[in-house]
Structures are given as structure tokens and as C-alpha cells.
Amino acid sequence: MTWYKKYLSVYEQPLQEAPQEIIREIKTKIEKLQSDTPLVSVVIIAYNEEKHLLANLWSLSDSECQYPMEIIGVDNDSSDKTAEIFKMTGVPYYTEYEHSCGYARRCGLQYAQGKYYICIDSDTMYPPGYVQAMADALQRPGIVAVSSLWSYMPDEGHPWLGLKIYEFMRDTHLWMQSFKRPELSVRGLVFAYNADYGRKVGYRVDIIRGEDGSMALGLKQYGRIGFVRSRKARAVTGYGT
Numbered sequence: 001m002t003w004y005k006k007y008l009s010v011y012e013q014p015l016q017e018a019p020q021e022i023i024r025e026i027k028t029k030i031e032k033l034q035s036d037t038p039l040v041s042v043v044i045i046a047y048n049e050e051k052h053l054l055a056n057l058w059s060l061s062d063s064e065c066q067y068p069m070e071i072i073g074v075d076n077d078s079s080d081k082t083a084e085i086f087k088m089t090g091v092p093y094y095t096e097y098e099h100s101c102g103y104a105r106r107c108g109l110q111y112a113q114g115k116y117y118i119c120i121d122s123d124t125m126y127p128p129g130y131v132q133a134m135a136d137a138l139q140r141p142g143i144v145a146v147s148s149l150w151s152y153m154p155d156e157g158h159p160w161l162g163l164k165i166y167e168f169m170r171d172t173h174l175w176m177q178s179f180k181r182p183e184l185s186v187r188g189l190v191f192a193y194n195a196d197y198g199r200k201v202g203y204r205v206d207i208i209r210g211e212d213g214s215m216a217l218g219l220k221q222y223g224r225i226g227f228v229r230s231r232k233a234r235a236v237t238g239y240g241t
Contacts, residue, residue: 003127003128004059004125004127004153004236006058007055007058007059007125008055008153009022010022010054010055010058011051011052011055011125011238012051012052012238013051013054014050014051014081015050015054015081015084015085018054022054022058023054023088023089025058025061026054026057026058026061026089027088027089027090029061029062030057030060030061030071030089030090030091031090033061033063033065033069033071034069034070034071035068035069035070037068037113038067038068038069038070038113038114039067039068039069039114039115039116039135040065040067040068040069040070040114040115040116040118040131040134040135041069041070041072041108041112041113041114041116041117041118041195042060042063042069042070042071042072042118042120042131043072043073043074043105043108043109043112043117043118043119043120044056044057044060044071044072044073044074044091044108044120044121044122045073045074045076045101045104045105045108045119045120045121045122046073046074046075046076046078046082046086046104046122047075047076047077047078047082047099047104048078048079048080048082049078049080049082049122049123050078050080050081050082050085052122052123052124052238053082053085053086053122054085054089055125056120056121056122056123056124056125056126057071057085057089057091058125059125059126059127060120060126060131061089062128063126063128063130063131063132064128064129064132065131065132065135066132067131067132067135069114069131070092070112070113070114071091072091072092072093072094072108072111072112073086073091073092073093073094074093074094074095074096074104074105074107074108075093075094075095075096076095076096076099076100076103076104077095077096077097077098077099082122083095094107094108094111098205100205100207100208100211101188101208101209101211101212102203102204102205102206102207102211103203103205105119105188105203105211105212105215106202106203106205109195109198109199109203112195114195115194115195115196116134116135116138116192116193116194116195117192117193117194117195117198118131118134118135118191118192119188119189119190119191119192119212120189121188121189121237123237123238123240124150124189124235124236124237124238125235125236125237126235126236127231127232127233127234127235127236129230129232129233130148130232130233130235132232133148133228133230133232133233134146134148134192134228134233135192137192137226137228137233138192138193138194138226140226142223142224143223143224143225143226144193144194144197144219144220144222144223144224144225145186145191145192145193145194145197145215145216145219145223145225145226146191146192146193146225146226146227146228147178147182147185147186147187147190147191147192147216147225147226147227147228148190148227148228148229148230148233148234148235149167149171149174149190149228149229149233149234149235150187150189150190150234150235150236150237151163151167151234151235151236151237152167152236152237152238152239153236153237153238158239171229174227175227175229178225178227182216182220182224182225182226182227183213183216183217183220183225184213185225185227186212186213186215186216186225187212188211188212189235189237190233190235191212191215191216193215193216193219194219194222194223197219197222197223198215198219200222201215201218201219202215202218203215
């Protein structure tokens with residue numbers, strides 16, 4: 001069975017339809033993952049993601065990572081039940097009232113305690129080995145940031161074969177691009193970096209999109225940007241990306 005299939009039972013569903021046993025399971029597992037002295041900070045940004053956030057957190061609750069980690073959230077002043085989901089699942093979260101990915105990611109970076117900052121999008125699901133794979137890559141000599149790859153979920157409008165052909169071509173392009181212009185291969189849903197260097201660079205908040213590419217470009221002065229091709233670090237997302 002595809003690893004993310006079980007999370008689809010709550011994906012695209014309003015909070016009131018989510019089974020309470022699943023919410024309790026997520027909360028219990030996340031509590032066990034949380035460390036007071038994390039090496040890795042997993043930071044979820046969310047704006048009106050009531051229908052996606054629970055599936056995202058369920059996938060993160062199944063993380064298998066040997067490093068101490070924390071999972072924190074940023075609610076970008078949502079008008080739906082996004083904040084309520086963070087509360088119900090026991091995820092510490094902060095509210096950012098200025099709307100944009102740049103503001104939300106900057107807020108998360110401000111509160112992250114770990115040496116490494118792993119960017120997480122709330123409409124995306126992550127495999128169990130994701131955090132481990134990204135953290136392993138970040139600890140290679142000379143590496144200051146890493147990016148990985150993602151897939152889309154097949155549906156009636158997006159057949160499996162067509163998606164695979166598209167993803168193969170896109171992945172090949174991003175991989176080749178990563179040798180000379182790695183910052184152009186960075187996407188926010190699959191990006192991680194050294195938090196101290198990230199704070200020195202800072203997030204741009206004057207743009208709607210591209211804040212992560214800008215961060216990656218700034219990080220290049222401190223080291224290399226790695227490209228992680230392992231399927232353990234391959235996320236799955238919807239079509240809002």
C-alpha cells in the first residue's frame with residue numbers, strides 16, 4: 001500500500017468529520033516525538049488549512065528519527081479551524097498576523113530551537129523517514145541547506161501515468177539545475193537549512209512567492225545547498241502547490 005493512503009481518510013475533510021480516535025493518536029505520537037533540546041525543528045506554516053492540516057500532522061506523527069526534534073506550528077491568522085487543530089493535537093503554535101509565507105516562515109524561525117530548520121507545508125504529507133533523511137543531509141561537510149522532491153496525488157483530472165512522466169522530467173530538470181544554480185531548485189515544501197545561518201540571511205517579506213529561493217540564495221555564502229533524491233525524503237502534496 002502507498003505510504004500516504006491512510007492519511008487520505010482525513011485529507012480534504014472538515015474538522016468535524018475527523019474521527020476522535022485519529023486526533024488522539026496524533027496527539028499521543030507527537031507528544032512522544034517532542035524534545036526540550038531538539039537538534040531539528042520541524043516548522044509547519046498554515047493559513048486556512050483546516051481540510052489538510054490534520055493529514056499533515058498525522059504523517060509527521062509517524063516520523064522515525066534518531067535525532068531529538070520538535071514540531072511547532074505557525075497559524076497565519078486563519079479564519080477557519082486551523083488553530084483549533086494545532087490545539088487539539090498538542091502542537092505548540094504561534095500566530096503571525098501579517099499574511100504571507102515569508103512572514104509565517106520568519107515567525108517559525110524566530111521560535112525554532114533546533115540547529116536545523118525544516119520547512120513544512122500544511123497541505124503536504126511527509127514519509128516516515130523524511131526528517132531523518134533531511135537532517136542526515138544537513139550534517140554532511142560543507143552543507144548549509146538541502147532541498148528534496150515531491151509527488152502529486154493522482155486523481156480523475158491527473159492520471160497516474162501522466163503525473164509520473166511529468167515528475168520524471170521535472171525531477172531531472174531540478175537535479176541538473178542543482179549543480180550550478182541550486183537555489184533555483186529549492187521549493188518551500190521540501191527545504192531545510194542551518195537555522196543560525198538562516199537568521200543571518202532572514203526571510204524576505206516584500207514578495208508573495210519566492211521567499212525560500214531568496215533564502216537559499218543568501219545561504220550560499222555560508223556553504224553548499226544539497227539536493228536529496230532519496231524516496232525517503234519525497235513528500236506528497238495536492239494541487240495548490
